[in-house]
Amino acid sequence: MILGRKEASTGLKRKPAPRFWPIHRKEFLWVVKPSSGPHSIKNCLPLAVVLRDILGFAKTRKEAKIIVSQGKVYVDGKVRRDDSFPVGLMDVISLLDIDRCFRVVPSSKGLILHPISKEELNFKLCRIENKKVVRNGHIQLNLHDGLNVMVKVADPKNPQEDTYKTLDTVKISLPERQIIEQIKMKEKIFVMVTSGKNMGKYGKIIEIEKTKGKKRRNALITIEDKRGNRYQTILNFVFAIGEAQPLISMPEAVQIV
Numbered sequence: 001m002i003l004g005r006k007e008a009s010t011g012l013k014r015k016p017a018p019r020f021w022p023i024h025r026k027e028f029l030w031v032v033k034p035s036s037g038p039h040s041i042k043n044c045l046p047l048a049v050v051l052r053d054i055l056g057f058a059k060t061r062k063e064a065k066i067i068v069s070q071g072k073v074y075v076d077g078k079v080r081r082d083d084s085f086p087v088g089l090m091d092v093i094s095l096l097d098i099d100r101c102f103r104v105v106p107s108s109k110g111l112i113l114h115p116i117s118k119e120e121l122n123f124k125l126c127r128i129e130n131k132k133v134v135r136n137g138h139i140q141l142n143l144h145d146g147l148n149v150m151v152k153v154a155d156p157k158n159p160q161e162d163t164y165k166t167l168d169t170v171k172i173s174l175p176e177r178q179i180i181e182q183i184k185m186k187e188k189i190f191v192m193v194t195s196g197k198n199m200g201k202y203g204k205i206i207e208i209e210k211t212k213g214k215k216r217r218n219a220l221i222t223i224e225d226k227r228g229n230r231y232q233t234i235l236n237f238v239f240a241i242g243e244a245q246p247l248i249s250m251p252e253a254v255q256i257v
Contacts, residue, residue: 018042020110022053032061032084038146039088045104045111047073048083050093054113057095072097076124076145077175088145089194089239090124092116092174105250106192107200114251123180125248127239128168133157139164147172149179167217169240171247183240183247190246191223191238198223198231202241202250206230 012033014025018041023031032048034041051057051064051073058064061083067073068083074094075087087093087104089111094101101121102113126143134140134150141149141164149170153161163182164170171181183189192202201223209220217236224230241248 012041018110020112021045021049023049034086035082035084037086039086039091041086043111044086044088046084046086047075047080050087050113051083055100076177077122090126090145092121092124094121103248105200105248106194107251109200112251114249116249120248122174123247124172124174125169125183125239125241126172128164128166128170130166131164141170143170143172147177149177151179167235167240181247183243185235185240188243189240190242191240192250193223193231193233193237194239195237196233198233199237201231202246203231205238208235 010033012031013029014023014031017023017031021031032046034044034046037044045054047068048061048064051067052059052061058067065083069081071079071081072095073080074096075085076092089104089106091104092101093104093113101116101118103116103120103124104111105114126145126147128141129144130142132140137153137155139151139153139162141151143149151164155161165185167185169183169185170179171183172178173180187205187208189205190202191205193199203223203225205221206224207222211219217234219235220232221235221238222230222232
């Protein structure tokens with residue numbers, strides 16, 4: 001009798017690894033496989049790759065392991081001691097010993113680390129992917145990074161009480177993870193494109209398609225830049241980052257408005 005494999009593979013070859021990882025594909029066979037966590041393999045960077053291949057703070061994985069095991073790396077305000085821990089969109093990485101902080105943002109080539117100031121270190125933006133009503137009048141918000149936030153409302157079925165909708169963005173304090181602010185997904189707000197051919201660009205929503213019988217996530221939107229150029233994508237591919245102005249700093253090279 002042939003028995004099937006009981007456990008998932010713990011290894012990852014370099015060739016099928018996500019294309020945006022800045023690693024040599026043919027120099028070595030294996031690369032660090034991200035551990036199970038808040039982000040999928042296709043949309044994350046393991047801490048070992050961040051420290052060794054992106055920031056250059058380690059020459060080998062062994063050195064990266066030592067740095068992480070010593071509690072010198074914080075992700076969203078919490079110490080992470082696993083060098084394979086996955087970091088993804090909007091995560092805040094800080095190395096307080098050397099006074100360096102980064103936010104994971106999208107670019108035309110994939111996810112990158114954008115240096116941020118200490119003022120941005122204490123919060124992150126999260127998109128609401130789903131929500132449901134639970135006991136005692138609480139609403140559970142399921143965020144894009146795997147975090148679940150409980151919100152107390154007087155009447156969950158009253159739209160005036162429950163103002164949260166899927167695809168809205170909430171500003172979360174770190175490390176407490178409490179909601180500070182809400183950004184509604186609507187026209188005239190700042191958004192960044194997180195997927196598709198325009199990934200990494202950001203600007204203002206000029207128009208949101210209103211079509212009956214189509215899922216809201218698939219609604220076509222138009223983003224316009226200051227030169228009058230227009231870009232189109234779908235709501236599911238954008239992330240609200242501010243109303244009057246973006247709440248976070250972004251690389252100027254990808255700005256479109």
